[in-house]
Amino acid sequence: MRILRSLISLAVLLGMLVSPADAVQPDEILKDPALEARARKLSQELRCVVCQNQSIDDSNAPLAHDLRVLVRERLSAGDTDAQVLAYVTARYGDFVLLRPPFKSQTLLLWLAPVLLLVGAIVFLARRRKPTAAEAAEPLSPDEQRRLADIVRAGDPPQQGNPPI
Amino acid sequence: MIVEFGHFALLLALAVALVQMVLPALGARTGDANLMRVGEPAALAQLWLLTTAFAALTYAYVTSDFSVENVWANSHTDKPLIYRISGVWGNHEGSMLLWVLILAVFGAAVAIFGANLPWTLRANVLAVQAAIAVAFLVFIVFASNPFTRIPLQPEGRGLNPILQDPALAIHPPLLYAGYVGLSMAFSFAVAALIEGRIDAAWARWVRPWTLAAWIFLTLGIAMGSWWAYYELGWGGWWFWDPVENASFMPWLAATALLHSAVVMEKREALKVWTILLAILAFSLSLIGTFLVRSGVLTSVHAFAVDPRRGVFILMILVVLIGGALALYARRAPYLRQGGLFAPISREGALVLNNVLLTVGCGTVFVGTLYPLALESITGDKISVGPPYFNSTFAPLMVPLLLALPLGPMLAWKRGDVPGALQRLLTAAVLSLLALVVTAALARRGPWLAPFAVALGVWVAAGAVCEWASRIKLFSASVEEALRRAANLPRSAYGGMLAHAGVGVMVIGIAATSAWQSEVVLTMKPGERAEIAGYELTFRDVSPRRGPNYQEQVGLLTVSQGGSAVTELHPSKRTYDAPRQTTSEAGIHAALSGDLYAVLGDEVAGSDGAWVIRLYFNPLVRLIWIGAIIMSLGGLLSLSDRRLRIGAPRRARRRPEAATVPAE
Numbered sequence: 001m002r003i004l005r006s007l008i009s010l011a012v013l014l015g016m017l018v019s020p021a022d023a024v025q026p027d028e029i030l031k032d033p034a035l036e037a038r039a040r041k042l043s044q045e046l047r048c049v050v051c052q053n054q055s056i057d058d059s060n061a062p063l064a065h066d067l068r069v070l071v072r073e074r075l076s077a078g079d080t081d082a083q084v085l086a087y088v089t090a091r092y093g094d095f096v097l098l099r100p101p102f103k104s105q106t107l108l109l110w111l112a113p114v115l116l117l118v119g120a121i122v123f124l125a126r127r128r129k130p131t132a133a134e135a136a137e138p139l140s141p142d143e144q145r146r147l148a149d150i151v152r153a154g155d156p157p158q159q160g161n162p163p164i
Numbered sequence: 165m166i167v168e169f170g171h172f173a174l175l176l177a178l179a180v181a182l183v184q185m186v187l188p189a190l191g192a193r194t195g196d197a198n199l200m201r202v203g204e205p206a207a208l209a210q211l212w213l214l215t216t217a218f219a220a221l222t223y224a225y226v227t228s229d230f231s232v233e234n235v236w237a238n239s240h241t242d243k244p245l246i247y248r249i250s251g252v253w254g255n256h257e258g259s260m261l262l263w264v265l266i267l268a269v270f271g272a273a274v275a276i277f278g279a280n281l282p283w284t285l286r287a288n289v290l291a292v293q294a295a296i297a298v299a300f301l302v303f304i305v306f307a308s309n310p311f312t313r314i315p316l317q318p319e320g321r322g323l324n325p326i327l328q329d330p331a332l333a334i335h336p337p338l339l340y341a342g343y344v345g346l347s348m349a350f351s352f353a354v355a356a357l358i359e360g361r362i363d364a365a366w367a368r369w370v371r372p373w374t375l376a377a378w379i380f381l382t383l384g385i386a387m388g389s390w391w392a393y394y395e396l397g398w399g400g401w402w403f404w405d406p407v408e409n410a411s412f413m414p415w416l417a418a419t420a421l422l423h424s425a426v427v428m429e430k431r432e433a434l435k436v437w438t439i440l441l442a443i444l445a446f447s448l449s450l451i452g453t454f455l456v457r458s459g460v461l462t463s464v465h466a467f468a469v470d471p472r473r474g475v476f477i478l479m480i481l482v483v484l485i486g487g488a489l490a491l492y493a494r495r496a497p498y499l500r501q502g503g504l505f506a507p508i509s510r511e512g513a514l515v516l517n518n519v520l521l522t523v524g525c526g527t528v529f530v531g532t533l534y535p536l537a538l539e540s541i542t543g544d545k546i547s548v549g550p551p552y553f554n555s556t557f558a559p560l561m562v563p564l565l566l567a568l569p570l571g572p573m574l575a576w577k578r579g580d581v582p583g584a585l586q587r588l589l590t591a592a593v594l595s596l597l598a599l600v601v602t603a604a605l606a607r608r609g610p611w612l613a614p615f616a617v618a619l620g621v622w623v624a625a626g627a628v629c630e631w632a633s634r635i636k637l638f639s640a641s642v643e644e645a646l647r648r649a650a651n652l653p654r655s656a657y658g659g660m661l662a663h664a665g666v667g668v669m670v671i672g673i674a675a676t677s678a679w680q681s682e683v684v685l686t687m688k689p690g691e692r693a694e695i696a697g698y699e700l701t702f703r704d705v706s707p708r709r710g711p712n713y714q715e716q717v718g719l720l721t722v723s724q725g726g727s728a729v730t731e732l733h734p735s736k737r738t739y740d741a742p743r744q745t746t747s748e749a750g751i752h753a754a755l756s757g758d759l760y761a762v763l764g765d766e767v768a769g770s771d772g773a774w775v776i777r778l779y780f781n782p783l784v785r786l787i788w789i790g791a792i793i794m795s796l797g798g799l800l801s802l803s804d805r806r807l808r809i810g811a812p813r814r815a816r817r818r819p820e821a822a823t824v825p826a827e
Contacts, residue, residue, distance in 0.1 A: 026685050112534075
């Protein structure tokens, strides 16, 4: 079991899952190219819930096949894209959506880029300001005394390279 | 016997690492030169010991010694020699051994080339390198020992077939060299924090190591992506898979670090930030190792099933990253900053580069770990897939690419945007031209795609414009231009080449994402299909025997405008041990793009009909060509005298100037 797991994690390390691509089958494809194009686009938004990080468009798992057929059935029945996603989500939960919905649990996820951007700008801006003041600050009497001591004692040994 | 020898060498390496972690650091603290001198021989001894251990394990693999559990579990006598060797790191234990071996190579490099470093800095760097080695060696010895013996088995279990591929044989070592190479930046950063002193010489020292690591990472990631492209069989090249992200995050951080180190070296600014980036870049490598090795990616629960390894790596993570960040929080405020600059300047542009790259990196980080965090806190399961990353990461890269050609055209301290734009006029015109032409040619695909192509042209042409402007190609005489071209430092050429590579890659990404075409159909022998102007005829499928697999090879003849072009041989392989199937795509590469065929399943109950998938991926090769150009740029820059790792003669004078604390 341990060996199997390390193999799996290695497979995962290498950024892939063992699946010779047998995703969309010829018999699944809809006659209407516009409808099929929508189906493909929706398939890329839906996760194959039994696979590891694969969309149903990429997966050859039977469940992915069922979901692809389901998406096409709903589209053929006249559903809008949003209705199809809602239909699938009602059955499989948010887990099936590769684009997580915007709600309280995913608030941080979706705001992350903006928060990080503000954070990085503030960090870099804040870091630069005090420098100018700091550099201009004269030494305190205590520091001057220490400096004088150091100059008198010569370079402390750890400052330079001792002779080899 | 040889295996026990390797095992012993491994244990000895741990002992040496412990010594190297403690004594030089102690010496640096007390000013004892003798203690500091322990660092170099210890680092070299570690390299020899770990090379011995690795060689012993390789020997066990080559001779198929199935009394070693690791060999038995991952090898097979039928395997070709190259995969018996690559099998050494094609598993958890062996790959960890490779990890510490590479770490030892970098440590030894400090010992060998570090003669011109201030003694205390070198001692501290070696001590920090050793601390990392200790953590991982303890992990290997106690939780992932590759030398464990078992009763002799008649035959091994075989290597996972997906790893029996030339690209995947060298992908992990490249990636690890990149991951571990960033440990140098980390060790230098921590050593600088311990000393409380940092200056331009420090940046000059850190840059070549980071650059080397960055080259390895770039090539490693590109190699993985190339492999996924031809092996996974649907023409995709990047999937925003957590494991891909685990290697992409350190790359983004390293790219930012390379640029901020330039500012620090040239202008003594951004010191604190550069130190932080150096710590973060390696931390992300460690987190990547943790994510992949602990099993949390498979599921949060997989972590709990066999928590020993996961908890172990988590502890390493907490101690190393936590320790470094704590030290940073304590010491960073005391580091003196220098070099003020206006927002519109070369420094300003590099700050923009850093902001966007790190925010991009942070976004990938949040997206990758959010589902894990949410599940362990609330129990809710969500998925964060490609649609999330495409709609958050991509918009961050647009301003980065827009500003990219401008940055190098701006002067230090205070730049002049209209002037820079003027010198980029040719690039702007070319980019506009690309926009108009692609928009006119593209009859389908997203409306944004021509803009993305134009952006790529802007970046690539911008790099050429930069070169033309730096050598005064049109404003001075030919002799003058040639003289300037010859005198331009290699690091300048390297930077321009790397930037041009980015542009080339962007064009490839845009074209293949927007205009890939696909046909999925059932074909009987003799039937024809058309895609992207090619006409393909399905001939047959025949069985073939490989060294350790059985395969079914399809034959498709390809013609264009009535004349034969090539034959494609997509196949499906079934390996003997373990019994697994892989698919090998048939690919015809042309200037305009790749014709790509995949053999599906035989249709049950039909007379010889097979499912065939055909793709045309326009300009897809530019993605990897771009990555190779970027790496070449990095190499060129690395070969620059000023940056060379040893650079003994000229560097000798520098440390003296450098040891004066920055004012």
